Amino acid sequence: MKPWIDRALLGLHTIGAATLIALVGVIAYDVLGRLLFNRPFPGTFEITSAGLVLLTFLQTPHAMREGKLLRVTFFIDRVPPLLRQILEVLAWSIGGAIFLVFVVAGWEPAIEGWKSAEFFGNEAFRLPASPLRFSALVLWLAGAAVCIGFAVEALRGRVDSPSTSTH
Template sequence: MKQWIDRALLGLHVAGACLLIALTLLIFYDVAGRLFFNRPFAGTAEVAGVGLVLLTYLQTPYVIRHRKLLRVTFFIDRVPAALRSQLNALAYLFGGVFFIGMAIVSWEPAIVGWASGEFYGNDAFRVPAWPLRFGTLILWIISGLVCIGFVAEGLRGRLTEKDDALPE
């Protein structure tokens, strides 16, 4: 099961990388169109704004799973291994509560955005809001579950390494 989860999270990470490539090409097209043909792409700002938010949360669960988030470890590296595992579990509990909390408070705006036909942009180019709202909601839940998995590992005493190696 762990291998399947790791592959699914890698798939989200790769999807985020593909989205980054698409956004880069879109911005290049916009700049080239503006420079050479005086015809920029009308929706670049809207698509880039939505894409950057989605890109961030597509890659978040993978980064959490591989413990590659920015961490300040000057204190935690100096405590005994058993306490280190418990403190890591506490930190991941805070992360899990944050992501699940974000999902809970985002549920109603996602439903309202879907029902009302909310969009980003102006009349020249519109991006529907509901795919971004529901997409980030699902990705927050996934990120929260990854954090909760680490809470369980920490309570079992498996988050004692000083480096960021994954527990086995």
């Protein structure tokens, strides 16, 4: 893939790491507030549930690009190269299709959430839903793009798919 794409995916990964640090801070603040002052932070559930969704999909495209996804290769390492290529194309195509299904399924709820000013939470703490929903759409598109890119590379017979490269 192009170097600027790799940098963009690394940027998303870095934002995911910062999100993790922020979530740890929120949880620690909630626990300390609960233990020391009997006053937990009212938005912990909403922030952590939204943050975990973002964290997952912020880091997924970079993990795919770097070949850091969990893969069991005992089978694919033993098949002939042509079958391996076909399986790589098929696997990355299915991955891309799944991300695109997420986008299609998430589009209408994102639009409706924006129109209705939907929020997560209760009276004590409200978190607007539309930024999370639209961010997820963008991140799912990024995941689909990485999968489709690898499917095309595998179809061309190039060996820079993460299962066969040494990044």
